[in-house]
Amino acid sequence: MKIRIGCDIVKISRFDNIKKKTLERIFHKNEIKKSKMNPETLAGIFAAKESCKKVFNDINWHDIEIKKKRNGKPLLILGKDKGVASSDLSISHDGDYAIASVVFLIREVQ
Amino acid sequence: MSKKEESIQNLILNYLKRNKNKKVIAIRIGYRTFYATGKSLSEKIAKIQELFKNENISKGDKIIIFGKNSIEWISVYFASILSGTIIIPLDLLTDHSLLKKIQKQVNAKAIFQDSNLVRLKPVKKFYLDNLDDSLRLLKNEAIYSENILDDDILEIIYTSGSTGDPKGVVLTNKNITSGLNSARSSVKLNFKLKILNLLPLSHILSQIYGLFLLMHSNNQIYFMDSIKSKKIISFIRNKKINGAILVPGILRALKKDLENKSFISNLGLQFRFFGVGGSFLDNELEKWFRRHLILVIQGYGLTETSSVLTTNTLFSQKVGSVGKIAKDVDVKISEDGEILVKGNNVTSCYYKDSEKTKDSFEGQWFKTGDLGYLKDNYIYLKGRKKDIIITGTGLNVYPSDIEKVLNKFPEVKESCVLEKNDKIHAVLILKKKTDLNKLVKGANSMLLAHQKISSYSLWHENNFPKTNTGKIKKFIVSEELEKIKARSYFYKEELHKIINNVLNPSNKIKENSKLSDLGMDSLRRIELISEIEDEFGIGLNEADINQYTKVSDLRKLMAKEKLEEIKFKKWQLNPLVRIFGNILRVIISYPLVFSFAKVSYEGLENLKDLKYPVIFASNHQSAWDPVVIIKSIKTRTAIPTHPMIFGIGVKKHKLKRKIRGFLASLAFNAYPFGEKIGTEKSLEFTAEMIDDNYSILIFPEGRRTNDGKIKPFMQGIGYLALAMNLPIIPVKISGLFDILPINKTMPKKGKVIVKFGKPINQDKLKNISYIKATKLIEKKVKEL
Numbered sequence: 007m008k009i010r011i012g013c014d015i016v017k018i019s020r021f022d023n024i025k026k027k028t029l030e031r032i033f034h035k036n037e038i039k040k041s042k043m044n045p046e047t048l049a050g051i052f053a054a055k056e057s058c059k060k061v062f063n064d065i066n067w068h069d070i071e072i073k074k075k076r077n078g079k080p081l082l083i084l085g086k087d088k089g090v091a092s093s094d095l096s097i098s099h100d101g102d103y104a105i106a107s108v109v110f111l112i113r114e115v116q
Numbered sequence: 117m118s119k120k121e122e123s124i125q126n127l128i129l130n131y132l133k134r135n136k137n138k139k140v141i142a143i144r145i146g147y148r149t150f151y152a153t154g155k156s157l158s159e160k161i162a163k164i165q166e167l168f169k170n171e172n173i174s175k176g177d178k179i180i181i182f183g184k185n186s187i188e189w190i191s192v193y194f195a196s197i198l199s200g201t202i203i204i205p206l207d208l209l210t211d212h213s214l215l216k217k218i219q220k221q222v223n224a225k226a227i228f229q230d231s232n233l234v235r236l237k238p239v240k241k242f243y244l245d246n247l248d249d250s251l252r253l254l255k256n257e258a259i260y261s262e263n264i265l266d267d268d269i270l271e272i273i274y275t276s277g278s279t280g281d282p283k284g285v286v287l288t289n290k291n292i293t294s295g296l297n298s299a300r301s302s303v304k305l306n307f308k309l310k311i312l313n314l315l316p317l318s319h320i321l322s323q324i325y326g327l328f329l330l331m332h333s334n335n336q337i338y339f340m341d342s343i344k345s346k347k348i349i350s351f352i353r354n355k356k357i358n359g360a361i362l363v364p365g366i367l368r369a370l371k372k373d374l375e376n377k378s379f380i381s382n383l384g385l386q387f388r389f390f391g392v393g394g395s396f397l398d399n400e401l402e403k404w405f406r407r408h409l410i411l412v413i414q415g416y417g418l419t420e421t422s423s424v425l426t427t428n429t430l431f432s433q434k435v436g437s438v439g440k441i442a443k444d445v446d447v448k449i450s451e452d453g454e455i456l457v458k459g460n461n462v463t464s465c466y467y468k469d470s471e472k473t474k475d476s477f478e479g480q481w482f483k484t485g486d487l488g489y490l491k492d493n494y495i496y497l498k499g500r501k502k503d504i505i506i507t508g509t510g511l512n513v514y515p516s517d518i519e520k521v522l523n524k525f526p527e528v529k530e531s532c533v534l535e536k537n538d539k540i541h542a543v544l545i546l547k548k549k550t551d552l553n554k555l556v557k558g559a560n561s562m563l564l565a566h567q568k569i570s571s572y573s574l575w576h577e578n579n580f581p582k583t584n585t586g587k588i589k590k591f592i593v594s595e596e597l598e599k600i601k602a603r604s605y606f607y608k609e610e611l612h613k614i615i616n617n618v619l620n621p622s623n624k625i626k627e628n629s630k631l632s633d634l635g636m637d638s639l640r641r642i643e644l645i646s647e648i649e650d651e652f653g654i655g656l657n658e659a660d661i662n663q664y665t666k667v668s669d670l671r672k673l674m675a676k677e678k679l680e681e682i683k684f685k686k687w688q689l690n691p692l693v694r695i696f697g698n699i700l701r702v703i704i705s706y707p708l709v710f711s712f713a714k715v716s717y718e719g720l721e722n723l724k725d726l727k728y729p730v731i732f733a734s735n736h737q738s739a740w741d742p743v744v745i746i747k748s749i750k751t752r753t754a755i756p757t758h759p760m761i762f763g764i765g766v767k768k769h770k771l772k773r774k775i776r777g778f779l780a781s782l783a784f785n786a787y788p789f790g791e792k793i794g795t796e797k798s799l800e801f802t803a804e805m806i807d808d809n810y811s812i813l814i815f816p817e818g819r820r821t822n823d824g825k826i827k828p829f830m831q832g833i834g835y836l837a838l839a840m841n842l843p844i845i846p847v848k849i850s851g852l853f854d855i856l857p858i859n860k861t862m863p864k865k866g867k868v869i870v871k872f873g874k875p876i877n878q879d880k881l882k883n884i885s886y887i888k889a890t891k892l893i894e895k896k897v898k899e900l
Binding site: 037063 | 884887
């Protein structure tokens with residue numbers, strides 16, 4: 007097993023007047039719908055996805071989906087098989103910024 | 117065909133009756149094309165009429181239609197015309213405050229709108245994209261027409277035009293009918309043609325020329341939800357469209373994409389004409405298309421005149437003129453050079469605005485606000501009256517005269533001349549960098565003394581702000597001019613221009629500057645990639661661009677990634693080809709495969725009540741999988757296949773692969789699908805197959821298994837499932853791996869089981885991502 011970690015921070019105001027086609031490149035349609043275009047939520051999901059991309063560099067935006075569990079904790083789903091045994095994600099906002107960090111536990115391949 | 121003074125109501129009723137079982141209207145949404153027959157339209161319209169009754173919307177009441185072109189839009193429009201309710205069709209760009217203003221004026225009883233557009237709270241709303249839900253519970257009554265009089269209002273169209281406040285143009289049934297009659301006499305389309313209407317239906321030109329006129333001559337009408345020129349071109353080619361109606365702006369974009377390319381292989385032999393209107397079309401553009409034997413028909417008119425005033429066709433054309441005055445329309449020129457119009461097609465008033473109405477009429481003559489002159493029944497335009505600049509010395513200057521001079525310079529892309537501090541100011545968009553001072557001096561030498569440009573500036577974007585018909589909004593340009601600081605850098609080169617627009621760097625862009633130094637971060641990187649894709653049609657891989665990438669590296673990447681341009685091959689859907697392919701299968705593939713494999717099928721009852729087309733998703737054990745599955749499916753199928761099979765994107769064995777690809781297309785209707793040709797093309801090809809009623813058989817693992825186990829599914833199936841709006845049938849094959857696995861050439865004998873699962877319907881796929889959809893389908897296949 008190997009631990010991999012990634013984090014990212016982004017300014018929330020960057021998502022105030024973002025173009026639709028840019029949004030659709032980053033987020034799934036249901037993510038956009040659920041966020042109700044709220045810049046804070048979008049920034050949080052973006053930071054989470056960007057953290058994953060820092061861990062796996064051959065992964066696309068649409069290979070990552072961020073959902074919310076019933077208790078409000080974010081949930082990370084990967085669309086590509088990366089040998090992940092377990093993962094955890096945390097997102098936080100304060101003032102102008104959103105930050106996210108992810109941890110992956112990865113099975114070593116022989 | 118029918119008598120001349122046919123009312124719009126009769127036109128609609130007869131048209132629907134005449135074309136009961138024919139596909140009359142087609143609309144492309146996303147990747148799929150949906151068709152409506154006369155019968156299905158009538159049913160929808162009848163239900164909407166029933167809905168009007170239930171909601172107490174009766175003759176004379178008003179409704180707002182606010183959405184993109186769709187079959188529902190047309191149905192509500194027709195239902196309203198037949199029921200005598202007054203329609204207020206709104207432009208898609210209408211914002212909340214304007215919507216509020218308009219509603220305050222018209223007091224509509226209901227709004228029929230797309231759900232993603234701005235909403236007005238207190239008014240009853242029906243969503244066009246979900247209209248079937250609102251109609252489901254209504255009774256099936258017959259379609260009917262109220263007794264409608266000539267002077268009853270049919271619609272009120274709000275225009276903002278190229279200047280200021282919106283005004284509601286009242287158009288009666290008489291106006292529209294006579295507008296249509298003039299259109300009929302000047303444009304004759306009495307063959308069965310397929311015509312693409314790219315104008316929003318909220319626009320009068322689109323209604324008269326793009327709908328009623330085509331209905332009258334029984335043409336098949338196509339709409340699409342995109343105005344990207346690449347998509348338009350492939351749509352025209354794939355659907356064998358004969359003509360298109362559009363605004364000059366789109367025509368210009370089409371020219372850019374067609375330059376130095378074969379018209380026949382891009383648009384097809386059947387494509388013959390463009391109908392252009394809405395704003396002024398420059399001669400060069402028209403001539404360019406005519407050189408390629410494409411006819412360009414130009415019209416001039418206003419909403420206030422039910423669109424038609426003059427039309428210009430190949431047979432009646434004079435250089436510089438917008439055309440010959442239409443039948444039944446009177447035109448004269450006032451003393452100060454303004455074009456005045458009289459006729460049944462001219463509006464009677466602006467809605468609840470007697471002042472504007474009074475201002476716009478001179479006796480019975482309507483003042484168009486356009487300046488021009490008449491010669492032998494042809495109109496020559498000089499510009500908008502309101503745009504006239506009166507110089508300090510009291511002389512009149514027509515901006516269009518000066519713009520014409522400026523536009524002749526090869527360096528100038530567009531120009532806009534307006535007044536600034538009582539002086540003539542030119543705003544320019546350039547094609548390439550040039551000495552502006554010299555250019556303006558050159559222009560001035562060609563202008564009269566009172567026309568000379570006294571100051572100039574560069575516009576900061578690639579285009580001027582325009583109305584939806586392509587006229588420059590001069591009042592916005594002059595407002596913006598006040599705000600803009602002088603730009604220190606100007607880029608002539610396309611890529612530099614894009615980088616500058618997206619990153620807006622403080623230092624100058626050079627070939628060896630690093631993108632990260634220019635201000636690129638991960639979010640801007642996405643914007644940059646999507647702009648590059650829009651402008652050049654090149655899909656870049658994000659991972660290839662990092663903080664060390666220089667502008668020159670980006671250029672290299674673009675050269676490398678330039679997608680091979682692949683077109684959908686219509687030949688393989690030709691019925692004769694398909695019959696031949698079926699014969700091939702029956703005499704070669706089936707005997708071969710079934711002599712080795714003893715196949716038993718399970719779950720065939722799941723296929724019984726299916727409405728085809730559907731998508732079959734199966735695991736991939738062997739090259740023989742398609743044979744055993746297709747044998748049991750009683751519908752026509754197509755197989756998305758790795759582009760490599762067709763020799764796409766490979767260097768070695770290209771010919772051998774091409775032959776194999778050809779045979780696969782012939783016998784199994786295989787077509788390229790996958791990252792190598794891009795998501796966009798993959799989905800487009802699939803949609804073409806589905807539109808032609810072919811079911812899709814896809815192997816989502818992407819390759820054959822190497823150990824007999826089911827590999828993780830690739831996301832292509834998720835994209836398909838969400839984009840195509842069809843049920844998915846999970847299929848599981850077992851046993852074939854032992855007969856003919858990958859890397860073996862000699863088959864063994866054995867038993868094979870093919871299991872069909874229960875269809876996964878679209879309601880299970882609503883509101884989930886590609887990832888979830890892929891995982892769901894993978895689970896269903898594995899469970900079998």
